[in-house]
Amino acid sequence: MPPKAKISKEMILDTVLDITRQAGFDAVNARSIADKLQCSTRPIFTCYKNMDELKCEFLDFAFEFYNQYVANYRASVNTDSCLILPLSYVAFARDETNLFKLLFINDMDLDMTEAKDFYKEVGNEEKAKIFSDSIGVELERGKAIFLDLFLYTHGIAVLTATGKLTFDRNNIEKMLKNLLSAFIKQEKPDWKFFA
Numbered sequence: 001m002p003p004k005a006k007i008s009k010e011m012i013l014d015t016v017l018d019i020t021r022q023a024g025f026d027a028v029n030a031r032s033i034a035d036k037l038q039c040s041t042r043p044i045f046t047c048y049k050n051m052d053e054l055k056c057e058f059l060d061f062a063f064e065f066y067n068q069y070v071a072n073y074r075a076s077v078n079t080d081s082c083l084i085l086p087l088s089y090v091a092f093a094r095d096e097t098n099l100f101k102l103l104f105i106n107d108m109d110l111d112m113t114e115a116k117d118f119y120k121e122v123g124n125e126e127k128a129k130i131f132s133d134s135i136g137v138e139l140e141r142g143k144a145i146f147l148d149l150f151l152y153t154h155g156i157a158v159l160t161a162t163g164k165l166t167f168d169r170n171n172i173e174k175m176l177k178n179l180l181s182a183f184i185k186q187e188k189p190d191w192k193f194f195a
Contacts, residue, residue, distance in 0.1 A: 007043035012054070013061045017099075020062070024098040025106070028058075059107060062099055066092060079173060080193045082134045085127065086153035086176050087169065093157035100161045104154070118147050135180075137187045145183045152179055 015036045019028050030041040030051065037043070048054040073088035093100040112118055119125050131149075132142025156172065159165040167175075177193055184191045 007037055007039055007047070009047045009057070011037060012044060012047055013058055016054070016058050017062065017065060020058075020098050020102060021096060022098070025102045028055075059103070062103055065099065066096075066103060069096065077169075080134075080177075082131055082180065083173060083176055083193075085131075086149055087173060089153050090157045090160055090167075090172050091169070093161040097161045100157065105158060105161065115147055118150065119143065135184050135188075135191070137184065141187055145180070148183060149176070149180065152176075 012033060015033050016028050019025075019032055019036060030044050033044055034041045044054070048057070069092055070085070070088045073091060074084050077084070077087065079087065089104075093104075111120075119128070125143075128143045128146040129139060131146045132139050135142065135145070137145070153176070156165065156167070156175075160167070181191070181193075
């Protein structure tokens with residue numbers, strides 16, 4: 001008789017990802033994971049102390065899945081570089097609705113008492129710097145535009161994920177271009193999109 005396959009953390013995380021993508025994170029529990037892995041719950045609690053520890057690690061794993069989605073989107077879409085993040089964000093809300101809800105609605109690690117608190121979240125400052133460079137404005141003004149762009153895009157993405165709005169990529173791109181043009185042209189009247 002062949003030895004039983006050892007259940008690893010990676011197998012568990014992949015299984016939680018599958019369950020979340022199909023049914024939402026609320027469907028994830030030790031029994032649903034074990035059923036999908038065709039094992040008892042014991043291997044899960046050999047790898048993790050409890051479900052809270054698993055959830056914490058899974059959020060990082062799911063965010064890496066999102067980052068890979070953005071990278072794949074960047075490679076497959078021909079558009080201006082300053083539109084990649086907002087367009088991929090809305091596409092992720094449409095294509096991976098349950099993951100989007102988990103990462104960017106239910107468990108979004110963003111505590112914004114004031115708008116400037118957006119830049120306390122890891123990575124947002126660097127994204128704003130790249131954005132500012134791509135549109136050719138100084139960092140402080142670029143950060144203000146980037147925040148406005150995020151708030152606008154987040155609204156569209158949430159409405160998309162909750163089924164309240166349906167836009168195709170061309171319409172969303174046009175809306176984002178109109179918004180960005182209005183903001184950027186205040187700083188650079190001759191500014192134009194490249195793509």
